[in-house]
Amino acid sequence: MYTEKVMDHFMNPRNVGEIDNASGVGQVGNAKCGDIMKIYLDVKDGIIEDVKFKTFGCGSAIASSSVATEMIKGKTLEEALKLTNRQVVSALDGLPAPKIHCSVLAEQAIKSAILDYAQKNGLQFDELKDFNPDEDHHDHGHDHE
């Protein structure tokens, strides 16, 4: 049911771990729903020098975190903020319908970490104006009609 890309990122996740004294940390999801994603950023001069993640969740949640961190590493914060869950899905060559929300989680976790960084540094980003990290993202897609 998963693509080779998903399985690769699940088995060999990139950027797992923590960053001590990270410049921004974001956590979304909730253990009740079975998924938590935590992102650590190391930002220098507006550029994401390093990024790490930890995820409690299913195969696609882990793969989504892995591929998303890969996609923002070395990018500017503005670029990272443009990352959408759709891009995450296509980077994984697709996810099953009920698993799309795992990719949303990855997008949110990154935004949440950048928000943390912005707040610590007194910055404002247009992309984060309407962003609420505690919003209930959790709509496990149903495939029934």
Next chain:
Amino acid sequence: MNKRIYLDYAATTPVKEEVFQAMKPYFTEAFGNPSSVYSYGREGKQAIDTARKQVAKAIGSKTDEIFFTGGGSEADNWAIKGIAYANKNKGKHIITSNIEHHAVLHTCEYLEKEGFKVTYLEVDEYGQIRIEDLKKAITDETILITIMFANNEVGTIQHIKEIGEIAREHKIYFHTDAVQALGNVKIDVNELNIDLLSVSAHKVYGPKGVGALYVRKGIKLFSFIHGGAQERRRRAGTENVAGIVGFGKAAEMATENLEEHVSKIKKLRDKLIDGINERIKYVRLNGHPTDRLPGNVNFVFEFIEGESLLLSLDLIGVAGSSGSACTSGSLDPSHVLMALGLPHEIAHGSLRLTIGDFTTEEDIDYVLENLPKIVDRLRMMSPLYEEVLKGGQK
């Protein structure tokens, strides 16, 4: 992937070779309609009679108390709706538990919409209903008690005999979903005071899409599938002759050496349970420690999520199942694990491995060797485990 280790016997079982051989003639050769009066069809009719005897024997009923259905779910639906509608003038109250299979639960929920009242008994931390609760729940309006014999997820076996006695005393019909129990627990409908009982072939090395409902003689229940006069006018539809023959053979094989089978499976189960307890920290066994299906192993692995565990096992060739919401695409984790009182986040991390007739010691060794590494790897990725490590200890 070299290994293929199947540890999901509670989900379904392969058709045994003997069973398949018994079924085979009824597809292309002895294909006549059993309702036909003459030569063609006669073989099919006789074969169904034999199968009916075999299934009856497996649960200690009379032959003509067995009615074949299209599976366990149909049997559950029929029993519950059939009794409910046939007795709605006597009362509209049904008692069940909150760990039933969805075939029972969703049927009860449907009946609630149709004006019936349903009590969903809670279970204790091991998954058993409290007999006191049952007694208290009974009213003058109660027409049916439906409590499953053994649970498919955590393997807990209920005190069926006591439940049956109470139902009998109060003249309430007692139905039990014995889909998981057949072939794993001795069933005698008379000794256990059971009035209606559902079974399914594909859990006992028979084909999928065949089941049976036992209905104690004299009990009136409404037809569920209306139409032709098959199954003595109680269940219409051309009989799945090959499937029924397979079920008969499978039921016979599953019950003829029951004790031997059970002790063999139990040994493997206990080896797996003990091995996991010894090798992995922060785990806990779900379900009852002893009133438990011989092949059921169900553990919570804290800090990790069930699907990722299942997926990792699949990659090394081991098939299991989990109560995680992420596996099924549904909203909530397993209603059974929640009913046992497990918090959401812990219910998410459960893994069910179920042992069957083709499981070997080596299979168990292989799992015990690899599972700790998988759990470790996943925990290292988990933000929840991070906190434990930092705190030094939980």
Next chain:
Amino acid sequence: MNKRIYLDYAATTPVKEEVFQAMKPYFTEAFGNPSSVYSYGREGKQAIDTARKQVAKAIGSKTDEIFFTGGGSEADNWAIKGIAYANKNKGKHIITSNIEHHAVLHTCEYLEKEGFKVTYLEVDEYGQIRIEDLKKAITDETILITIMFANNEVGTIQHIKEIGEIAREHKIYFHTDAVQALGNVKIDVNELNIDLLSVSAHKVYGPKGVGALYVRKGIKLFSFIHGGAQERRRRAGTENVAGIVGFGKAAEMATENLEEHVSKIKKLRDKLIDGINERIKYVRLNGHPTDRLPGNVNFVFEFIEGESLLLSLDLIGVAGSSGSACTSGSLDPSHVLMALGLPHEIAHGSLRLTIGDFTTEEDIDYVLENLPKIVDRLRMMSPLYEEVLKGGQK
């Protein structure tokens, strides 16, 4: 008995070798539960998807409009009860005919007890409903029209397209029992304005105990079997994977060379009809002369009783069926023959011979050679015939 000539294809058909071969792997090897997420089960899931496509193609529907069931009877029950209960707030009136299969008739009768109103349209002498009657029967309360595509006993085919148009105009759901039509008549649910349609595998050289219901997208109907999330949450129960695979293959084979098949069968049918008409006096063909299933031959043989005819044929190796009460053990002669206006005593003397893919010219010759002798012998014993002989002529 040397000969074994099967002329009861409308009752059931043998599973074709290709169909059996397609099913085989899903018993002992690819046995996983299709609801499982991983390796085991995946093959089953894919196989079901393929079968769904095959069945959809056979009736011109979309793939996700097909739901597998435990047979044609279940499909009929589900369609009718499912629409009735989902729409009872809109109205409680159903229109059907008085020559439907019992799976439809008894379901309607059950709904009458539950407070629905049912109009049973009468048919003309050939077994067709009158479109005018249908129009007149429609009220503001009508929620469902259920008229069979082709009749199992006399083979009459209805004007399905017209019925569908009328239903569409009045925004009433139209269900048709196409169990006998599949593989014998071209079916296109869109062209024919059909909203729900029942089919069964064992009538098209597939296995017994598998069927399907087509439900046009967007139509809400109540679940019939409640439980697990199979069949996109609309029909619970572990899927009969092997059976479904067999149905898919059979549906494909039955429809891919439809015209060729139909003309081959028709030729044999007409040979048998003409032969009987030529050789035997006091007979009459039941059903429509042209709007008729390609394989259906149904004759009344006056002055004799159906069972004795059937029994005599059986003794020379020919399997047929009859509309006689004595055959089925029920009280009345076939409700279909009665509905065509046949008097009791005549309805009793009917014989149905149905032709299928394995029927040969020689089979027909054999019947034509022997049937006149049998009829003669039985008539010589009949007190009714005595009068005819005495009167010189009828």
